Amino acid sequence: MATPSNLGLSERQAVVLTVGFYMISALLMVSCNKWALNTLEVPWLLLWCQMLIAVVLLGVTDSAGVLKMPVLRKDVAKALVPLISINVLGLGVNTLCLVYVDTSFYQIARGLVLPFTVIFAYTLLGQPSSKLVLGSCLIVFCGFYTGVTSEIDVSQLGIFFGVVSSITTSLHAIVIKKSLAAVNNSSIDLVYYNNALSLMAMTPIVFMSGESSLVVERFREEGLAAFHSFLLAAFITGIFGFLVNLAGFLQISKTSPTTHMVSGAVRGVLQTLLGYFAFGDIITSGRLLGIVLILGGGALYTYAKDKEMRANTKPSYIPMTQHDIDGDDTERRKNGRA
Structure with missing residues (x-):
């Protein structure tokens, strides 16, 4: 597998490219996803095609x-049941939220993460x-409340799915940390198990829906025109679903939770602009204020975590990357030897 060193990239360049x-x-x-759902509103079938x-x-x-x-093993699959259950439910409510709200409001509906x-x-x-x-969480909640209460025509069902998605x-994040042990702390093994088992779990849901x-x-x-449109939508979203999996693996390998939060905030801003320019979403003053507060709370959280780490105190965030988990294990071994 290619690494930053054999590609002639510095560590900083590798992180920038990974986050980008x-x-x-x-x-x-x-x-x-939004384009595909506008073409044909079949969220579970779309997710199934993406996973396939x-x-x-x-x-x-x-x-x-x-x-x-x-190679898929029964004992590993059994240990990953909680992860697969949450993954399937999470992907489902994410997509259902996108069915009922527009792209720019999606940031607010899922703002309570x-x-x-x-x-x-x-x-x-x-x-x-x-x-x-805790102050950053309060700011984020105020952003969610401001964004939701300022909308008149927003779907209450969309907001519900957004909260469940959060x-x-x-x-x-918690289940991923616990599940890594089942695959010998291999992030790419976890990605493969996650997709393969989620595909199996979602198959009966597609038929029942x-x-x-x-x-x-x-x-x-x-006729065939609708068939071709659906196949095109499923194929394109499936390709990008694969890229998101690969990008997530690379980000897990190369970055920290602080970087993850910063990239998420930047992505939220770009997603709002994308909804405005690409899908013609209306950005009201209340919606804009809500997004600013949510992103501001996220930025304050990032600052607080960075401050804790610089002070060499034990961080209270959930380890979200392999680097964090390896660091926790190393610290425990040092304390054991001491």
Whole structure:
């Protein structure tokens, strides 16, 4: 597999390229999903197609010798049931949220990720937070409340799916940390298991949702043109789904939670602009204020975490990268020897 050194890149250049690749892939993924859902409103079938294409492409990278995929094992799959359950639920509510709200409001509807992350870190992991972190959560909540209450025609169902999405995203970070041990702390193995098992889990959901029947009916009414449009939408979103997986793997390998939060904030701004220019979303003053507060709270959280790390105190964030987990294990070993 290519590394920064054999590509002639410095560590700083590798981080910049990794974060840029992740942000671009994630933005294109949201845009393509919105376009595909505007073409045909079948969110579960669309997710299923994305996962299928991602698994196929991961298999191609294995055959080409770019990445080594693991052999699926029953004991590992059993240990990853919590991760797969949260992943399928999270992807579902993310997409359903995008069905009911426009691209620029998507940032607000899913704006409670940080407060829920801090809550679950305390209730599930026993990790307390500083006053500065709690203040950042309050600012984020005010941004969410301002954005939601300032809208007149916004879908309440979309907001509901956005809140559930915030909860699943927060829990996802915790479950990923616990799940890495099942795959010997290999991020790429976890990516492959996550996609392959989620694809299996989502197959019965697609049939139970009735979306397959809807697609067949649409084909009968509009002929091959509708079939080609759906295949094109599924293929393009599947490609970008694969790229987001790959970008997420690279970001996990090369960056820290602070960098992750900063890139997420920048992505939120770009996503809002994309909704305005590409999809004609209306940016009201209340919506704009809500987005600014959410991003401002995220920036304050990043500052607080950076301040904690510089002071060499034990950070209260959830380790989200392999680097963090390795660092925690090293510290425990040092303390054990002491």
